[in-house]
Amino acid sequence: MIYLDQAATSFPKPSEVIEAVGQALRNTPGSPGRSAHQGALAASHIIFEAREKIASFIGAEDSTQVIFTSGATESLNLVIMGLLNPGDRVIATHVEHNSVARPLEYLRKTREVKVVYAPCNEEGLVELETLERLIKEHKPRLLCVNLVSNVTGAIQPLAEILKIKGKSLVLVDAAQAVGHIPVDVTRWDIDFLAFSGHKGVFGPPGVGVLYIKPGRESELSPIKLGGTGSRSESLEAPEFLPDRFEPGTPNLCGIAGLSAGIDFIEETSLMKIHRHTTALADLFLEKIKDHPKIKIYGPKERIKAIPIVSINIEGLSPSEVALRLDKEFQVAVRPGLHCAPLAHKAIGTFPQGTVRFSFGYFNRVSEVEKAAEALLKIAA
Ligand SMILES: Cc1ncc(COP(=O)(O)O)c(C=O)c1O
Structure with missing residues (x-):
């Protein structure tokens, strides 16, 4: 085929990725962050290393700002559902994937969030002047930018968009960007960036990343709650990252594979x-x-x-x-x-x-x- x-x-996935997934499954007897025996420590080490690698790959200064999720869909939901309150305004581009548009439409119905889509031209590129006008008019809390379209491959002019964003927070859907074009969250100074592990970065399915700019975590409510292996005496979610947004046993094999995918890109x-x-x-x-x-x-x-x-x-x-x-x-x-x-x-x-x-x-x-x-x- x-x-x-x-x-x-x-x-196909690089053989290093397949090997890393197998290794994690074969040789890691323990759940990361849960126990103190050698197997659990080895699992924690895989996750720690992966987080550090991804932070450096996307230009994040602090690896705790890198949250592991099940994919871009969960990462985007984490921001959209966790950030927006009744009456908030959002501007998204007219090329958004349903993993942005559907949560937004859901919030339009259930939380009276106002959603405006900025038009794109026939080539799938956002019309900057209209976007600027819409931002000035609506003063949105959140601006959602599909960095690379999964339909046309169009790369939005993010640098230009960031110049006109006003005071809005910026969520970048980089599902089709990471692994194709250089991404630098610190230089861009964006608030949130979401991507999947199984596309351009060669990892297995079922793993993704959300980058949160330092300080922005306090504006997000968690959408999932559960055990983290930390602060177990409390019935509330820990405040600190990454634990606040990573309840439940992590996808160790997926994260190990994603980590090997990043290595593959760096080496190639x-x-x-x-x-x-x-x-x-x-x-x-x-x-x-x-x-x-x-x-x-x-x-x-x-x-x-x-x-x-x-x-x-x-x-x-x-x-x-x-x-x-x-x-x-x-x-x-x-x-x-x-x-x-x-x-x-x-x-x-x-x-x-x-x-x-x-x-x-x-x-x-x-x-x-x-x-x-x-x-x-x-x-x-
Ligand atoms: C632009 C874009 N955003 C988000 C997603 C969702 O990614 P996932 O299905 O891996 O969560 C995709 C997947 O095709 C995509 O192309």
Whole structure:
């Protein structure tokens, strides 16, 4: 199979990741932070090391600000549900994933939170002037920014957005960004950043990260409560990080795998990964761009996108195209709305969606050539 669904989850995983998951499962007899025997200490050490590594990878000064979650969805929910009170105002972009839009819509109904979506152009990029006007008009408590679109790969101009954010707190959905472009939470001076472990950073599914800027934790109420192995005499959640937002036994194997994924990126170099995957997307685009029946979406200047290419073939539905790619050519892609209906409304592909090709470090040139040939045959 030619796997071009890397934006859904990266595949294959580096052997180091698989080994780290197995090691954690095989050789770590204990629950981190729970007991004081050697096995539990070894488990705690895996988590400590992973936290330090991730903090350094995303530019966080203090690793306790790195919270492990079950994925970007939980990280985003932790902020949205934990921060917003009745009457609060939020501005989000028109390319948000449902893991932002659904919690926001839920709060619109249940807590009378006011939600405004800032428009994006046909390329999926936010209209800065309108965003600035909306921020001045609504003075939102929270600004949600989808840093990289899972539909078009569009990279939002975060630096420009941060200049006009006013007093709002900023939550960055970096699910499709981390592992593709450099991320630096301290230089950007953002309040919250969420990402999954199983996409660009090569970890297993079921693990994710929320970065919280120092001091912002006091503005968030926990959305999950339970045992932390710390301050057990109290029936209240500890105030300190990371324990406040990490109740329950952590996903040791997932965290160990994520940690090995970060090592893999550091050893390979983010730049090398970026160059390879970008070259694959460029090659694919070069091969299909002149076909009269193929429409390509997303930023025209490819420097403004990560290696995701969304297309449609005139006269065929996205699911028909994806089905034929799978059955006739063994090419795996994702059709439809990609859990981001707002983004499809922005680029004019709602409700049918698009066919999304997403490229990863382990894809080869020959695979991309075959996928392009297959698409051209279907379009012929
Ligand atoms: C932009 C974006 N945000 C959030 C998510 C949610 O990630 P997860 O399903 O790993 O929690 C995804 C997943 O596809 C995504 O693409």
